[in-house]
Amino acid sequence: MTRVAVVGAAGYIGGELLRILTTHPEVELAAATSRRLRGRQIDGVHPNLRGRTRLAFCAEDRLDHYDVLFLATPHRETMRRMPEFLGRADTIIDLSGDFRLRCADTYEDYYGVPHEATALLGTFVPGVPEFHRERLRTADRVSVPGCMANAGILALTPLAEAGLIRDEITVDARTGSSGAGATAGSENLHAERSGALRVFAPTRHRHEAEISQATGLPVRMTATGGGGRTRGAAAVQGTPRRRRRRAGTSARPTGSGTPTSRSSAWSPSGAACTGSRTRRSCPVPTSATSASPWTRSRTA
Numbered sequence: 001m002t003r004v005a006v007v008g009a010a011g012y013i014g015g016e017l018l019r020i021l022t023t024h025p026e027v028e029l030a031a032a033t034s035r036r037l038r039g040r041q042i043d044g045v046h047p048n049l050r051g052r053t054r055l056a057f058c059a060e061d062r063l064d065h066y067d068v069l070f071l072a073t074p075h076r077e078t079m080r081r082m083p084e085f086l087g088r089a090d091t092i093i094d095l096s097g098d099f100r101l102r103c104a105d106t107y108e109d110y111y112g113v114p115h116e117a118t119a120l121l122g123t124f125v126p127g128v129p130e131f132h133r134e135r136l137r138t139a140d141r142v143s144v145p146g147c148m149a150n151a152g153i154l155a156l157t158p159l160a161e162a163g164l165i166r167d168e169i170t171v172d173a174r175t176g177s178s179g180a181g182a183t184a185g186s187e188n189l190h191a192e193r194s195g196a197l198r199v200f201a202p203t204r205h206r207h208e209a210e211i212s213q214a215t216g217l218p219v220r221m222t223a224t225g226g227g228g229r230t231r232g233a234a235a236v237q238g239t240p241r242r243r244r245r246r247a248g249t250s251a252r253p254t255g256s257g258t259p260t261s262r263s264s265a266w267s268p269s270g271a272a273c274t275g276s277r278t279r280r281s282c283p284v285p286t287s288a289t290s291a292s293p294w295t296r297s298r299t300a
């Protein structure tokens with residue numbers, strides 16, 4: 001059995017993670033932390049876990065050493081405490097955004113604060129088994145992509161690798177409300193959310209940088225929340241398509257009649273994406289053919 005613990009287990013993503021872990025035949029859930037709810041039964045906070053665990057939330061200072069430690073904690077807090085977390089497990093699986101990007105300048109650009117553990121950037125394997133399965137088998141540090149980023153990466157990477165994308169990608173993402181987390185706030189009230197569409201990141205969404213890093217292509221992303229019709233996250237990608245050159249023929253010129261590739265993907269969790277960015281100091285791809293500063297995830 002693999003002995004695991006979850007930090008930040010009272011939140012939405014922590015609860016979903018507990019649901020998966022408590023049904024896994026080879027996992028022993030040994031601890032789940034909550035600062036606010038320590039001592040409370042887990043299934044009292046996450047009622048869908050009734051009958052699956054008899055554990056209570058514990059405080060973080062009660063953590064031991066585990067085979068795997070999952071971090072479902074807010075970004076910024078996660079990078080600040082990563083050195084401590086690394087000492088608590090053979091393998092760390094981080095669900096926050098703090099170690100998804102490999103470039104410190106890009107992190108600062110998109111998250112609005114300097115990265116506090118730059119030496120660790122680039123040491124996490126992306127938690128996308130579809131593209132990194134072999135590396136994940138032995139990885140001791142894993143960073144799970146954002147939900148909408150994951151939808152974009154799954155849909156676009158095969159097209160990018162086949163050379164079918166010749167220009168900037170646009171991603172139009174829709175999320176429900178779980179992406180904002182379980183923390184109460186007036187913007188999350190039913191009266192504010194019900195039936196309303198909220199464009200909360202019209203430009204420079206944080207997941208834009210993740211998709212760009214994974215595909216090596218320029219990405220522009222818009223994220224809209226609410227409407228009451230989305231469970232999880234849905235992302236629709238559009239890009240002018242590069243025409244395949246047939247053997248023995250020259251490529252036909254492309255222009256206004258260029259066909260457009262559209263793909264879509266769905267990610268089962270919500271999304272947490274707010275904040276402002278004012279500058280971009282890391283170079284990013286400006287066209288599909290320009291030299292990319294990103295190392296493609298799959299070949300990294």
Ligand SMILES: NC(=O)c1ccc[n+]([C@@H]2O[C@H](COP(=O)([O-])OP(=O)(O)OC[C@H]3O[C@@H](n4cnc5c(N)ncnc54)[C@H](OP(=O)(O)O)[C@@H]3O)[C@@H](O)[C@H]2O)c1
Nearest residue numbers: 008010011012013034035036073074075096181182270271
């Ligand atoms: N929601 C999603 O759909 C989603 C999807 C992908 C990734 N994520 C990422 O997962 C992480 C958690 O998101 P969430 O939506 O689950 O948020 P959430 O519902 O607000 O839960 C966050 C949890 O972290 C704990 N926490 C808060 N501040 C902390 C601190 N300073 N130190 C330690 N623990 C702290 C809180 O528990 P206590 O206060 O009780 O300790 C809370 O249970 C974030 O980094 C988010 O970006 C979320």
